Amino acid sequence: xxxxxxxxxxxxxxxxxxxxxxxxxxxxxxxxxxxxxxxxxxxxxxxxxxxxxxxxxxxxxxxxxxxxxxxxxxxxxxxxxxxxxxxxxxxxxxxxxxxxxxxxxxxxxxxxxxxxxxxxxxxxxxxxxxxxxxxxxxxxxxxxxxxxxxxxxxxxxxxxxxxxxxxxxxxxxxxxxxxxxxxxxxxxxxxxxxxxxxxxxxxxxxxxxxxxxxxxxxxxxxxxxxxxxxxxxxxxxxxxxxxxxxxxxxxxxxxxxxxxxxxxxxxxxxxxxxxxxxxxxxxxxxxxxxxxxxxxxxxxxxxxxxxxxxxxxxxxxxxxxxxxxxxxxxxxxxxxxxxxxxxxxxxxxxxxxxxxxxxxxxxxxxxxxxxxxxxxxxxxxxxxxxxxxxxxx
Numbered sequence: 001x002x003x004x005x006x007x008x009x010x011x012x013x014x015x016x017x018x019x020x021x022x023x024x025x026x027x028x029x030x031x032x033x034x035x036x037x038x039x040x041x042x043x044x045x046x047x048x049x050x051x052x053x054x055x056x057x058x059x060x061x062x063x064x065x066x067x068x069x070x071x072x073x074x075x076x077x078x079x080x081x082x083x084x085x086x087x088x089x090x091x092x093x094x095x096x097x098x099x100x101x102x103x104x105x106x107x108x109x110x111x112x113x114x115x116x117x118x119x120x121x122x123x124x125x126x127x128x129x130x131x132x133x134x135x136x137x138x139x140x141x142x143x144x145x146x147x148x149x150x151x152x153x154x155x156x157x158x159x160x161x162x163x164x165x166x167x168x169x170x171x172x173x174x175x176x177x178x179x180x181x182x183x184x185x186x187x188x189x190x191x192x193x194x195x196x197x198x199x200x201x202x203x204x205x206x207x208x209x210x211x212x213x214x215x216x217x218x219x220x221x222x223x224x225x226x227x228x229x230x231x232x233x234x235x236x237x238x239x240x241x242x243x244x245x246x247x248x249x250x251x252x253x254x255x256x257x258x259x260x261x262x263x264x265x266x267x268x269x270x271x272x273x274x275x276x277x278x279x280x281x282x283x284x285x286x287x288x289x290x291x292x293x294x295x296x297x298x299x300x301x302x303x304x305x306x307x308x309x310x311x312x313x314x315x316x317x318x319x320x321x322x323x324x325x326x327x328x329x330x331x332x333x334x335x336x337x338x339x340x341x342x343x344x345x346x347x348x349x350x351x352x353x354x355x356x357x358x359x360x361x362x363x364x365x366x367x368x369x370x371x372x373x374x375x376x377x378x379x380x381x382x383x384x385x386x387x388x389x390x391x392x393x
Contacts, residue, residue: 006025027048027053029384042055064087075090092121110133111136115141122135151177161327181379183379185370217296219297221299222313226261237271254279295318295363299322300323302341302342304328306327314367315366315370334369
């Protein structure tokens with residue numbers, strides 16, 4: 001197999017689905033015997049140091065850092081025409097500027113990324129003859145169809161995304177190098193609490209720490225704690241409405257801090273009556289136990305590319321409640337319920353319509369669904385076949 005580079009500019013300082021995907025993909029490929037290297041802005045702490053996966057730290061102007069802010073102010077206004085937009089765009093460009101000589105010197109065949117500008121810059125440099133590395137963009141960031149159009153190698157995360165992009169661009173058929181391949185989940189790490197005896201005590205310990213009785217139904221949302229897109233304000237209000245008639249229920253929201261987070265903390269305190277718990281910037285290593293602490297997973301966003309949090313919930317045996325949208329319906333399958341949750345009162349009604357018996361039955365189906373469609377074994381071989389196709393094009 002050729003040399004594969006997996007990269008994410010946020011690795012080492014940001015916790016999102018993109019960074020999780022990069023870590024999981026590099027690790028899965030390595031354990032399949034692939035010659036893979038993980039590139040990120042780690043600094044001195046390498047994320048997979050004990051796993052044997054080769055990791056390389058790439059210096060860049062990280063989003064949010066003072067140097068990034070200063071350079072954004074100094075750069076001429078026309079720089080956006082080159083694709084350098086905002087702090088994230090500058091982070092990606094400066095990361096790429098240090099990455100491309102490494103790709104060229106070490107003769108990497110494929111660069112597989114979810115950071116869109118990294119793929120864009122790799123394509124531009126490849127067209128100029130500066131690198132031979134072929135870029136694959138795993139499209140998870142809601143880029144426009146026009147942005148995606150030039151890419152020869154494009155991984156859509158769900159069949160609907162592929163079909164919609166082809167339709168919007170007016171193509172008669174999908175380009176040869178485009179495909180639909182989902183994210184995947186480690187089904188051994190993310191397993192039902194009954195499958196891991198040590199987790200049962202950890203579940204009780206975390207509930208006690210949060211002041212949640214062991215018999216109380218617990219809903220969990222794993223998402224960035226913000227209003228835009230994730231609609232955490234809507235979730236808080238809907239749960240408070242539901243909890244007014246369900247005295248024992250609790251809600252845990254776990255996710256990265258955002259500029260809107262402080263206002264959401266205040267909202268949860270005013271409406272939650274001590275039964276809404278917001279956990280910020282949790283270590284990924286803590287996520288399996290957090291999932292095992294809950295009984296049902298809920299997501300308030302109306303649209304998603306393919307959130308890994310849903311895969312982890314399904315794998316842990318949690319039924320999922322999400323919005324009615326083709327991608328979410330495809331992801332959840334028999335392992336939960338998708339309902340229209342755009343209007344006030346809709347999500348609270350959905351929560352009120354289920355009971356513990358439904359959660360147990362749907363949880364078992366959720367686990368089986370994850371095993372059959374989204375396990376590492378089910379997906380990673382398809383990645384390898386796609387790599388072979390890209391190399392042969």
